[in-house]
Amino acid sequence: MHMEIILASQSPRRRELLERMGVRDFRIVTPDIDEHTERPLPPEELVRRISQEKALAVQAQEGKAPLIIAADTVVALDGAVLGKPADELEAFRMLSTLSGCRHQVYTGLTVLRGEECHTVSEETTVTFRELSTAEIDCYIATGEPMDKAGAYGIQGYGALLVEGIQGDYYNVMGLPVCRLGRLLGQMGVDCLSLAAGREKGTER
Numbered sequence: 001m002h003m004e005i006i007l008a009s010q011s012p013r014r015r016e017l018l019e020r021m022g023v024r025d026f027r028i029v030t031p032d033i034d035e036h037t038e039r040p041l042p043p044e045e046l047v048r049r050i051s052q053e054k055a056l057a058v059q060a061q062e063g064k065a066p067l068i069i070a071a072d073t074v075v076a077l078d079g080a081v082l083g084k085p086a087d088e089l090e091a092f093r094m095l096s097t098l099s100g101c102r103h104q105v106y107t108g109l110t111v112l113r114g115e116e117c118h119t120v121s122e123e124t125t126v127t128f129r130e131l132s133t134a135e136i137d138c139y140i141a142t143g144e145p146m147d148k149a150g151a152y153g154i155q156g157y158g159a160l161l162v163e164g165i166q167g168d169y170y171n172v173m174g175l176p177v178c179r180l181g182r183l184l185g186q187m188g189v190d191c192l193s194l195a196a197g198r199e200k201g202t203e204r
Contacts, residue, residue: 003066003067003188003189004027004065004066004067005023005025005026005027005066005067005068005069005189006026006027006028006029006058006062006066006067006068006069007026007027007028007029007069008029008030008031008054008055008057008058008068008069008070008071009028009030009054009069009070009071010028010030011174013153013155013173013174013175014071014173014174014175015028017170017173017174017175017177018069018175018180020177021177021180021181021184021191021195022191022192022193022194022195023184023189023191023194024194026069027066029058029061029062031053031054031055031057031058031070032057032061033050033053033054033057042079043074043076043079043081043104043106044106044108044121044123045121046072046074046081046106046108047072047073047074047106047107047108047121048108048110048119048120048121049108050072050108051070051071051072051107051108051109051110051119052070052108052110052112052117052119054070054071054072054110055068055069055070055110055111055112055117056112058070059112064113064114064115065113065114066113067111067112067113067184067187067189068110068111068112068113069109069110069111069180069184070109070110070112071107071108071109071110071174071175072107072108073105073106073107073108073149073171073174074105074106074149074150075098075103075104075105075149075150076103076104076105076106077097077098077101077103077104082094082097082098082103082149082150082151083149084146084147084148084149084151085145085146085151088140088146090151091140091145091146091151092136092137092140094145094150094151095131095136095139095140095145095151095152095161096131096133096136098128098150098151098152098161099128099129099130099131099136100128100129100130100131101127101128102125102126102127102128103125103126103128103150104123104124104125104126105123105124105125105126105149105150105171105172106121106122106123107121107122107171107174107175107176108120108121109121109122109175109176109179109180109183111180111183111184111186111187113187116187118183118186118187120179120183122167122168122171122176122179123167123171124165124166124167124168124169124171124172125165125166125167126154126162126164126165126172127162127163127164127165128161128162128163129161129162129163131161135161139152139157139158139160139161142156142157144156144157144158145158153173154169154172154173155173
């Protein structure tokens, strides 16, 4: 039975990761909610709450039939949330703060269909090497930090700043792939079967 799937995100990284998982037949619907992170909540609870709000907002618009995947990601240092930098000066401050430190990346993940809703959070610890002022300036000059939580993207030039990670690498990109695959399986979507069927079709 065909199941309509909606990704409640405009993020090209989340779209790419979902396709890599074997899920190719889905629509993008952008949720209309306030995603500001200035809420008195621990980071892991914050991302869970926002991901669920995104999913529910899309469900209110699209109805209860589609399966909706929603996610929200933040960077946190000592429990303080670092959002997307407003300008290059704020990006510099964020990167200077993260230099030589370990921090956490939290992604809240909601999979919703009808009345069935699963909401979880995933945590990954990232360690930055010591960064010089010149290195931070060069990284900001690439433009990459400006639309990313914590002012870096691990899948891009930001990989040059990362000394190590503990946990799901894809979580840092914004979508915990292993966790999502298990949740989708509970909802009747077997990603490996989808991938295997597609590969067999290609071989023909």
